[in-house]
């Protein structure tokens with residue numbers, strides 16, 4: 001098909017009229033995205049002379065510019081001083097809330113609550129557009145199965161089905177029904193593609209993967225976002241089959257445009273076009289030509305398009321038509337946003353005060369944080385805490401505003417965040433709460449320096465580690481119980497923050513051991529941007545609540561959960577390994593031809609390790625509650641499923657404990673025989689339900705042949721007749737309970 005197909009979509013008269021007036025240089029100008037450096041400059045460069053370039057018609061969009069007046073000024077320059085007066089796209093990274101910062105995306109995904117996630121995106125859109133932004137570089141939907149990779153924090157975990165649901169919720173939340181509404185913004189699905197599969201978990205590293213794995217495991221969330229109507233797609237830094245995503249025609253044209261029918265525009269990642277020089281694909285002119293010919297429309301920050309495309313057209317290396325196509329896509333985006341009719345649609349000076357960081361938004365952030373927490377371990381009946389307890393609150397993250405927001409919150413203000421100490425006091429004013437730091441996040445000053453690029457996240461005390469520890473133990477002795485807030489600083493995860501050691505830093509591990517030794521009840525409140533190896537801590541006599549980086553309302557949310565105002569209901573969206581040696585790890589692993597014995601015991605010549613079970617420490621889908629849920633009567637309405645029919649798979653869930661609570665009921669299947677090796681199990685549905693103490697509910701999933709489809713060796717999306725096992729449970733590590741047969 002190729003170019004003629006690409007330009008065949010319905011033309012928009014307003015856009016065509018503009019295009020007809022544009023010179024080649026002006027078209028190339030639309031493909032240029034700059035940042036004056038107001039956000040986080042994640043590359044080594046920021047753009048220079050942005051104003052002059054806008055006036056010259058050399059800029060299609062900017063990011064890192066916010067507030068209605070600054071955006072108005074930028075649009076003024078574009079509209080009044082450039083020849084054709086075309087308004088700018090105003091981009092930003094709003095990854096987990098705008099100024100009202102929510103939990104990191106990995107945390108939010110642990111809520112398994114798509115309404116909540118959609119609502120969060122809606123509120124983020126309302127806040128960001130009030131501040132002049134019309135285009136968001138989110139959702140990040142990269143499947144990630146390697147917790148060494150710091151950007152695992154930004155996504156929804158390891159599973160393509162769950163990841164797709166989250167992608168849809170976020171696109172719908174940001175974009176709403178109508179992009180011309182001033183409280184909606186264009187979403188960007190990123191990073192296309194496979195960025196989360198970087199070899200060795202090292203950020204920006206190469207990816208090498210079979211097409212089957214791409215289609216069945218890694219592509220579904222990008223495709224779901226495209227099907228949900230996402231306005232733009234961002235390429236990833238990595239190569240795919242030897243060609244970096246930003247220059248990969250198979251990816252950007254054959255797959256994205258022709259196979260998936262995407263009709264928005266594609267933007268590069270930060271200088272990722274230029275980076276193809278370092279990848280080894282040629283000079284700036286060559287890589288820029290490669291990118292535009294592959295189907296990339298907009299060049300982020302690198303200015304390779306701006307400075308070389310004209311020459312490439314003159315030399316016949318790029319067609320003028322290809323540039324027109326890309327410029328058309330950018331103009332169409334501006335049309336969709338209503339900018340061509342009103343460039344100042346997002347410059348309403350009265351909005352920030354009404355829409356940003358409102359009480360309502362903060363209370364949403366608090367609720368979202370409570371829903372993201374995952375109770376990893378209950379020891380005795382420590383939790384929930386009585387509101388008049390005498391608590392030793394210990395740990396380097398217990399009274400620490402700098403680490404509440406999490407990675408990718410450049411639009412948030414750490415000074416507005418509620419630390420845990422303050423939050424506990426807010427929720428339980430009658431409790432006695434005394435604080436001691438107990439340990440540094442890390443004692444390693446070289447490590448701290450690397451983490452502290454955006455602020456003082458790891459502050460090493462003047463006092464010696466021994467003194468810090470002694471103060472904490474003295475306080476613990478005087479108190480009834482211990483709450484220890486420990487884990488990772490904000491920038492120990494996120495971009496360019498990979499780790500080879502995914503345990504809690506040694507300084508804190510020691511503190512935790514000593515606290516557990518006191519014999520007092522201990523609750524570990526664990527913060528991190530990734531699954532950690534907490535094998536040692538799981539063996540201690542402590543309760544563990546995973547809170548990720550919870551956002552601006554962190555402390556209040558921790559108070560709500562510890563004191564029982566909300567009974568935790570989060571479930572892990574990644575498998576947590578027993579050791580870094582197990583990674584990459586995920587629950588959809590194949591059985592192989594030499595499955596490990598069901599007992600999990602080591603057996604020679606089976607697929608297992610000499611020194612570790614195969615199973616993770618904590619399974620995908622796992623998460624406890626203050627109450628207990630029991631599953632019974634797991635059954636299929638029929639043991640046969642006709643090609644055009646559905647089968648109902650159901651289970652009864654009973655709250656058998658002492659508290660009301662929410663449970664995420666999960667359905668997994670196993671395709672027993674098919675033409676390509678199937679995963680050992682696959683999530684096919686989930687429902688979050690509320691059960692009062694003693695209450696039972698029956699949860700039903702309707703499954704049809706469509707739900708059983710996969711990509712076969714010819715990359716055709718098919719279901720194949722045969723037997724399927726299934727189970728319905730509160731975690732992925734349960735046993736199969738029933739089966740049904742898909743008929744021809």
Ligand code: BGC
Nearest residue numbers: 040042043093137190269270
């Ligand atoms: C990141 C993107 C981000 C971009 C712009 C890059 O370094 O990979 O996710 O959208 O910077 O800030």
